[in-house]
Structure formats: structure tokens, C-alpha cells
Amino acid sequence: MWRTFKYLFILTGLVLVGLWGYGQYDQYTHPYRKHQVQRLPAEPPTGQILTIERHLALTPRPADSYPFPIPLGEVGPKAPLYAGAPQYPFFCMTLFSGLGQPLVDNQAGEGVAVYREENGEISDEVIGYSRDCLLPTRLHYYYGSQDGEIRPLPVMEPGAPWPDDVAMIAGASGRIPEIYRVESGTINRYPYYIVMLATPDQPREYAPHWDRRLIYQLHGGSGIGFRQGRLSATKVITKLRDPLREGAAVITSTANKTSYTYNILLAEDTARRVKKQFVSLYGAPRYTLGIGGSGGGLSQYLMMQNNSGLLDGALALYAYPDMVSQTLYGLDCDLLNTYYAFRSQDPKDWQDFNQRAELEGLNAVAGFDQRAPFLEPLNQLIRGRWPHWPQGSSECINGWFGLSALIHNPRQGYLRPMFSEAVQRQTHWSHWEDLHQIYGRDPAGFARTTWDNVGVQYGLEALKTGTLSVGEFLHLNQRIGGWVDPEAMEAERIWAPLGKILPLWLTLWGNHNVSDGWPAARTQGDPQAIERAYRSGLVFLGRNPLPVIDLRHYLDEQLDMHHLSASFEARARIDQWQGHHDNQLIWVSDHRYTPLDEAFEAMDIWLAAHQRGEERPRTLDDRCFGEDGQILAQGEGVWDGSWNGREEGACTRRFTSYSNARIQSGGPWAGSIFRCRRIPVDEAIAAGIYGDIDMKPRQAALASVFPDGVCDYRQGDEARPADLTLGAF
Structure with a gap:
């Protein structure tokens, strides 16, 4: 009986809290409320979507007529090249990325309100509306401090000394200040960033410290579109600070953050243009390496399968084979x-x-x-x-x-x-x-x-x-x-x-x-819908033409959604499609250690061999890591187990793998059986x-x-x- 009273007491308390709070809800002011989309466009959007007869991987992409690079102060292309009509409603988030309000593009109330700014403060006076959330291309500068933080670089007079706390790092010409040039703007309506070591006294087209490595940063999350997305420059720099300090360049776009969309065709369309902006300024890279977790990991599997022409290799972190399956x-x-x-x-x-x-x-x-x-x-x-x-x-x-x-x-x-x-x-x-x-x-x-x-x-x-x-x-x-x-x-x-x-x-x-x-x-x-998902490259079939390290922490014991078996699902499809998995490695680590430095080093070696037409170096293999970074086991067969019908390998014994409801219903480990x-x-x-x-x-x-x-x-x-x-x- 006491349990009944306990539950009734809890229920009563929750209802009372709810009644009190409901009266307060109308007064609750969220930062988005002032900038919400008030009205849809009067005219339906139009746009070209790629005609796919058999599969996206077999479909040539159209030539881009946009004259890259985007000049400073000007706006990049608004409509996708081949990913269909722009989506509305579309919530602008440039302000929440620290990039300021979007440009006014109409006075009809379509999209979000844009307010007059006075002395850096946003007033309550509406000066127009932004339907497409566009921004001019511009440069920002940040620096790495000696205490490890990334900070905006103050506006400096020519010849002025760098901030006292700027970190000094090894560059091609000796010790240089750790200062990053960040280019921002919008492409296909999504904010993009180009990040590399440079100083304000150097021309935009000058990249003296770039070592010809290009990293495309992709991000994860669960999203259903209708918003532009936000991404701070400081987070981009912090996440990839080590390779940036070594001379790599990083590019990214919120269109490649699945918190905002799982439209892989749109993500590819945008990423190709972001890379084209970079190449038009600095030339072709030695290679382009993708990196990203969860949705950012599966995006790499799909972009490589679909012949996007974007990546040469991938660090797919916490990846699934695809989202829709x-x-x-x-x-x-x-x-x-x-x-x-x-x-x-x-x-x-x-x-x-x-x-x-x-x-x-x-x-x-x-x-x-x-x-x-x-x-x-x-x-x-x-x-x-x-x-x-x-x-x-x-x-x-x-x-x-x-x-x-x-x-x-x-x-x-x-x-x-x-x-x-x-x-x-x-x-x-x-x-x-x-x-x-x-x-x-x-x-x-x-x-x-x-x-x-x-x-x-x-x-x-x-x-x-x-x-x-x-x-x-x-x-x-x-x-x-x-x-x-x-x-x-x-x-x-x-x-x-x-x-x-x-x-x-x-x-x-x-x-x-x-x-x-x-x-x-x-x-x-x-x-x-299922046929179109297959043909449009939304489903990972197992085609794995480029090097990928499928890397994750072991999180199954924490009931985290990024379970180990997703790596096996991808491999099962690869083995079925190709008969081998020469281009995929599985690395799993105790959650207290992240073997990312080892992964970057391995990919540098592997991509060099791949570009020479050689097989994967024998020193690179499947492996698992302990909490202090030691390799617990490595080599062929360490990840064998029930998923491929073999006796458990050394890594599988250390890190228990689970399945999913469809496998427990008699389905195959490779998954992707829709009907x-x-x-x-x-x-x-x-x-x-x-x-x-x-x-x-x-x-x-x-x-x-x-x-x-x-x-x-x-x-x-x-x-x-x-x-x-x-x-x-």
C-alpha cells in the first residue's frame, strides 16, 4: 500500500509543479523567440535535383558555373547545384554562431526578422527580413594562448606586437605565433569555415605554413532540417588544434553536421563547393582526409561509396554504416x-x-x-x-x-x-x-x-x-x-x-x-521511398573504395547509442559487397584513451601508399587499446565473433558486443533489410x-x-x- 501512496505523492507533486510552471511559461523568453521564422515564402522554391538512374555512385555531377573563389565581402552561392530546391522554413542561426545577423533579403516578412544594430547592440527596430540567412565572406583571426585557450585576436594596428600570451610553435621558417586565419561565409545558405595558420599581415591567398594536408571536419547529431545550424570557430580550432599547429588546413560547413540534416545529397553538394572555394584560393591538397563522429562518421562512408570526389580517406569516429537503416x-x-x-x-x-x-x-x-x-x-x-x-x-x-x-x-x-x-x-x-x-x-x-x-x-x-x-x-x-x-x-x-x-x-x-x-x-x-533511398546513396551498400579507420571508444557499458556492433555491421556489408575489407580498419579503445594521434599518423602512411597504387601497409591492422593507450591485441581476426560466425577474437573478448532488435528477430548482422x-x-x-x-x-x-x-x-x-x-x- 505504501508504494501506491508514494506514486500518488510523486504524481501530485509533479502536477502541482506543472500547474505552477505552466503559468510562468508564457513569460519564458528563449533567445530564439525574437528571431523566429514568422512566414513562409509566398512562391514555392525551385531547384535542380540530380537525375539518378541506377545509383549516385554511377551518376556524373554537373559542372559548377559559380566563379569561385567568393570575393571577400560578397555572398556565396545560395541554391544547391544539384541537391534540389532550397528548403523552407529555414531558421537562421548565424547570430548564434558568433557571425552576426544575416543579410536582409526581403521586406515581406518572410523568414527571420533582422534588427538595426547600434554600437554593436541589437535594437528592437526591424529593418527587414532574411529568408535565406546569407552572410558575406570575411576573415577573422584567433590565437592559441599559452594557457591552452583559443581566443579572438584583438584588432591590431600594422606592426603592433602580438598578444603577450600568444603561444609560439614550430613553423616551416622557425618559431611562429600560433595565429589562425578563419574565413567564414555561406555556401548553399550554410555557414562554412576555412582555418589555417596565418597572420593578419599576410594576404588572403597566402598560406606559408600549409603542409598540403586538408582535413574536412564533419559533425554528428540527430536533425531533421529546417535550420541553418551553428558552429563556432573556436570549437573547430580546438577540436583539431594539433594537426592545425602542424600545418594542416581545416574546412567545414554546418551542412555537414547531421544535427541539422541527414540529406546526404545536400551535404555532398555543399562540401564539394566548400572544397572548391579552398582549392581556388590555395591549390590542390596532397590529400583530403575526412574526420567526424556519429553522423559525421556515417557521412564519410556514404560520400566515399557514392564517388563524391571529396575525400581520399576517412577517420570515421563512432560511425554507423548509414542513418536510414x-x-x-x-x-x-x-x-x-x-x-x-x-x-x-x-x-x-x-x-x-x-x-x-x-x-x-x-x-x-x-x-x-x-x-x-x-x-x-x-x-x-x-x-x-x-x-x-x-x-x-x-x-x-x-x-x-x-x-x-x-x-x-x-x-x-x-x-x-x-x-x-x-x-x-x-x-x-x-x-x-x-x-x-x-x-x-x-x-x-x-x-x-x-x-x-x-x-x-x-x-x-x-x-x-x-x-x-x-x-x-x-x-x-x-x-x-x-x-x-x-x-x-x-x-x-x-x-x-x-x-x-x-x-x-x-x-x-x-x-x-x-x-x-x-x-x-x-x-x-x-x-x-526504399528504392530511392538505395539509389540516392542514403544506404551504405558496402562499397568501400578508399581507406577508412572506423574508430570508437567502447561505450556499450555506458548504454551509449554509439555501440560497437555498428562497426561490425559496416564490415559485414563491406565483406558481402567486396569479398574483403582491405580498406577498412576497426580500432576500439577504452573510453579513457583516444588514439587519434596514432590514427592521423596511420592515415598519412596509408594514404601515401594508396596514392601510389599500393596495398595497405602491413604495419596497419585492426586493433584495440587499453586505458593507458597500450595495444591489447591487433591483427586479422581480432574482431571475429558471432557477427561473422567465427570464434571470438582477442579484441571481441575484451570488449563485449551486443546486437539490435532486428538481429534478435532473426535478421542478419549486415542489416538494411527494409521490407x-x-x-x-x-x-x-x-x-x-x-x-x-x-x-x-x-x-x-x-x-x-x-x-x-x-x-x-x-x-x-x-x-x-x-x-x-x-x-x-
Whole structure:
């Protein structure tokens, strides 16, 4: 009884806090509110998108007619060259990157307001509006201080001495001040940066300290477009300070930060132009090395596969093979959590987080603290379910919570006030909408989606190992359902009375958008969207023509979403496509050590050999690192394991790998099966899909749960274009 009172007390307290805070919410002023997009353009945008007949890798890109370099004080190209029409609404973020307000481009109220500035202060007087968030190209200077900080260089008179605390470093001509020239501007409406060692007394085109290495910095995050993105110059310098001090040049753009878009075609279009701006000023580099984590890692895999002409090699940190195939199990997470909390026969049974791991594949840990554990019992009480305080957490919760709202729900939008209410109502907010020029639209006007779970037998491996009984397996698959159609979705009911301090999710796991029934309906992916995802290079097929080090910290024990098995998923696809993985190395380190210096050195050696037409040097191989940087094991086979059907290698034994919900449903480690080919349940039983479990007595029940049949993963992806066979190009 005392537990009931405890939950009621918590619920009452949360409601009281919510009521108090809700009254304060209207007075809450976010920095974005003054600069939010008030109105969409009156005329629909136009633009050219690349015609792709077979695959992006086989499609020539058009010649760029823009006369690079962009002169100082002028604006770079606004519309993409071949990535389609510009997207609106588009929230300008130049001010929040320290680059100032964007240029006024209209007086019709389209876009964000631009205010008069007086003595460096922004007034309340609107002087116009910016629809496209453009900036003139200009130069800024920063310096590295002796205490290790990166600081803006004060405006200096000619011949004035450098700041007293400037660090002195080794240059080609002796000791030089650690001063960085940063060029900024906009290309395709996104801010870009060019960073290298230089001083204000040197001409813009002069790069005396550049060692001919060019690094393209890419960044990660989860984003659905509609905003320009922000990136500070000090962070760019700090992140790559060591190679910059040695003489490398760094270029980057917010279009290559997946916090703002996963439109790989747009990212490539922009990156090629940023590189063209650099080359037009300084000449061709010895090589261009990509570096970036998470979304910035997968972007490199795709850009190399797709023959972007941008990179010569990649340091893919915390990488996945691609984004769109990760949504398959990522969107499974909220379905499973909805089942545990609201649909299972007894929710307390699912407080055994070891059992959850058997279904989810991703790691789950008993006793691991959740960030907001009160949300589950709160939502259970609201729905008339007996509340249960979580007894642990999982990667699904700790890493993937909110994905269904951000990526998949067109009604959700952003919590931050970037857009007026009118603009919010006129826009579909999802990853699919961000790429609607690729995926296409359905008859209801919503972007087509690739996500599908028809025939997926959740918990199949747990059934075969005895973790799930036959009855539990049937109930799970009968009630788990899928996501309702986009036009039927509703925004999350999130009560955020104290801004972001105490958000109360009153529709936890997006459960109000999960189909219901007996059995609950599954979701069918759109064949057109899936085909276009394949052909447009959004799916990593395994083509790996250039050197890449797939490097990550081991974070599975922390329930971080950047799990080790993503490296194996990429390698499995590479092995399938090419029959070898000569151009991919997997390096994994204890989280207390980062072998980045070793990776830069290895890539310098490897790229030199690659450009000579030679194979990878034998000194470079797969390896794993301990907390003090020592190599624990290295060589061929150190990462073998269940993912490739071999005995565990030395590194796999040191760093435990997990899987995901689709693998635990019988799917392959390579993933990327969007629409499985299905067979009737009697054929599945005869084929031995259920292992030693005799399903014949429950055949009728199983058939009622799966009237359209169950996945037969042996047959591959039904929606994959037939001409994109393994090793086809």
C-alpha cells in the first residue's frame, strides 16, 4: 500500500509543479523567440535535383558555373547545384554562431526578422527580413594562448606586437605565433569555415605554413532540417588544434553536421563547393582526409561509396554504416518500451532488464540510473495501469529515447521556439519530410517513409533460447504493433513548464502513435521511398573504395547509442559487397584513451601508399587499446565473433558486443533489410526458423498474429533494386 501512496505523492507533486510552471511559461523568453521564422515564402522554391538512374555512385555531377573563389565581402552561392530546391522554413542561426545577423533579403516578412544594430547592440527596430540567412565572406583571426585557450585576436594596428600570451610553435621558417586565419561565409545558405595558420599581415591567398594536408571536419547529431545550424570557430580550432599547429588546413560547413540534416545529397553538394572555394584560393591538397563522429562518421562512408570526389580517406569516429537503416531497430525501441509499460500482461515482469536485452539486442543493465525514471510510473498512472518504478535502464532508453518524435513524427516539430505557430502548422516535421525531394510524397501529401516491420518476429532469438515462453512470444507480437500512418500522428504531449529543466512527457515512448488492436497492425514501408533511398546513396551498400579507420571508444557499458556492433555491421556489408575489407580498419579503445594521434599518423602512411597504387601497409591492422593507450591485441581476426560466425577474437573478448532488435528477430548482422520477404507460418515451421521450439501446436495462433506471413531473412530485402546486387559496381 505504501508504494501506491508514494506514486500518488510523486504524481501530485509533479502536477502541482506543472500547474505552477505552466503559468510562468508564457513569460519564458528563449533567445530564439525574437528571431523566429514568422512566414513562409509566398512562391514555392525551385531547384535542380540530380537525375539518378541506377545509383549516385554511377551518376556524373554537373559542372559548377559559380566563379569561385567568393570575393571577400560578397555572398556565396545560395541554391544547391544539384541537391534540389532550397528548403523552407529555414531558421537562421548565424547570430548564434558568433557571425552576426544575416543579410536582409526581403521586406515581406518572410523568414527571420533582422534588427538595426547600434554600437554593436541589437535594437528592437526591424529593418527587414532574411529568408535565406546569407552572410558575406570575411576573415577573422584567433590565437592559441599559452594557457591552452583559443581566443579572438584583438584588432591590431600594422606592426603592433602580438598578444603577450600568444603561444609560439614550430613553423616551416622557425618559431611562429600560433595565429589562425578563419574565413567564414555561406555556401548553399550554410555557414562554412576555412582555418589555417596565418597572420593578419599576410594576404588572403597566402598560406606559408600549409603542409598540403586538408582535413574536412564533419559533425554528428540527430536533425531533421529546417535550420541553418551553428558552429563556432573556436570549437573547430580546438577540436583539431594539433594537426592545425602542424600545418594542416581545416574546412567545414554546418551542412555537414547531421544535427541539422541527414540529406546526404545536400551535404555532398555543399562540401564539394566548400572544397572548391579552398582549392581556388590555395591549390590542390596532397590529400583530403575526412574526420567526424556519429553522423559525421556515417557521412564519410556514404560520400566515399557514392564517388563524391571529396575525400581520399576517412577517420570515421563512432560511425554507423548509414542513418536510414539504423531507424529500423531505432524505431523498434519505442515500440518495445510501449509494450513493456502499457501492453504487456504484467509490466513488472519486464523490470528484468536482462530479459529486455534478449529482445532489444542492445545492452540493458539492472540498477542503471535513468535520466527521468518518474516518467514511466507517471504515464502508467495516467493510463490506469499499476505503476512500476524502473529497476534499470537500456540503450533503447538512454540512447534512443525520443527518436520516434524527432525523426518519424511529422506533427512534432521543435520544442525550441524557432518558428511561429502559423509556420509550425504549415510544416511536416520529420526526417522523411527533410528528404521529400528524394523519398517523394504519398497521396495525402506526407513524405514517403522507408520504415517497415511487417512480418518481424520480435523476440525470436529469445524464444529459441527459452528466455520467452511461446505464450509470451505470441502476446508480444500480437500487441507490439507498429507506427500509425503519418497523417494520423499527433504531437507528443510534453509539458515543459520550466523550459527544458523539467519536461514531463505525458505520451511516453510516443505510445499514442502506436497502432492498437488484436493483433495490432504493423507498418508497411513505401517501396518507392526504399528504392530511392538505395539509389540516392542514403544506404551504405558496402562499397568501400578508399581507406577508412572506423574508430570508437567502447561505450556499450555506458548504454551509449554509439555501440560497437555498428562497426561490425559496416564490415559485414563491406565483406558481402567486396569479398574483403582491405580498406577498412576497426580500432576500439577504452573510453579513457583516444588514439587519434596514432590514427592521423596511420592515415598519412596509408594514404601515401594508396596514392601510389599500393596495398595497405602491413604495419596497419585492426586493433584495440587499453586505458593507458597500450595495444591489447591487433591483427586479422581480432574482431571475429558471432557477427561473422567465427570464434571470438582477442579484441571481441575484451570488449563485449551486443546486437539490435532486428538481429534478435532473426535478421542478419549486415542489416538494411527494409521490407523482408515473407513466407507462411507453416513454411517457417518446416524451414526450422523456430529452432528446437515445436510451434506446430500453436500454428493457428501464430498465423493469426502474422496473417501476411513472417520474415524469411534468407531471401534478403524485397524492396532493394534488383540491379544493385552485391559487387555490382
